Amino acid sequence: MSAAVAAAAAAALSSRCNSIGTTSAAPAAARSGLHQSFTYPPPVLLPPALSRYELQKRRDWGAFQQYLRDHRPLLLLTRCSAGHVLEFLRHLDQFGKTKVHAEGCPLFGCPQTSPACPCPLRQAWESLDAVVGRLLAAFEESGGDPEANPFGARAVRVYLREVRDAQVKARGIVRDKKR
Known part of the structure; x- marks a missing residue:
């Protein structure tokens, strides 16, 4: 992983941890929305097994x-x-x-x-x-x-x-x- 990508990931993580309304030292790419955070997909619910x-x-x-x-x-x-x-x-x-x-x-x-x-x-x-x-x-x-x-x-x-x-x-x- 390149140093720039690692820095962007760390900055995105730290910006998440900061409270709302404060500014962070995240790079401009992360603040502009180019870096998207990973979200888990909703759990897949299987239908119950038929009797x-x-x-x-x-x-x-x-x-x-x-x-x-x-x-x-x-x-x-x-x-x-x-x-x-x-x-x-x-x-x-x-x-x-x-x-x-x-x-x-x-x-x-x-x-x-x-x-x-x-x-x-x-x-x-x-x-x-x-x-x-x-x-x-x-x-x-x-x-x-x-x-x-x-x-x-x-x-x-x-x-x-x-x-x-x-x-x-x-x-x-x-x-x-x-x-």
Whole structure:
């Protein structure tokens, strides 16, 4: 660092330390504003990390919006009905990981599964129920009318109940109804 630059920096520092209204022995370049003091940038505030639920909700909402974009004819969210939600849930069913025995299967009604069983893999009803709950919340958060929310329709609840009952029956689990 040259002596002139060091002197200018020292003078700028000493002029800062002096009280307002007093003159300093700072060089003319520093007094004229050619030397600018360093200021720290404001701290960058990072958004809080999203919870697992929020990440799943965003993922599910993105998948449903992709379903709407791929639907032919093109389907707008405002025109979406419970039937479209059921179609989406049936579409998700093909990516399931739960073995659900068909009525003709020898393991129908047994809680054990066999890798040799040709029965299809389906979405567990708990997973479908969770997806519907997250989509119900995402619909309202994105400006949808709660009264017109297709995810809360009676047909969707009935479908979920039927899926649950079919899976329970296929696994041979006895469920006592609450009274």
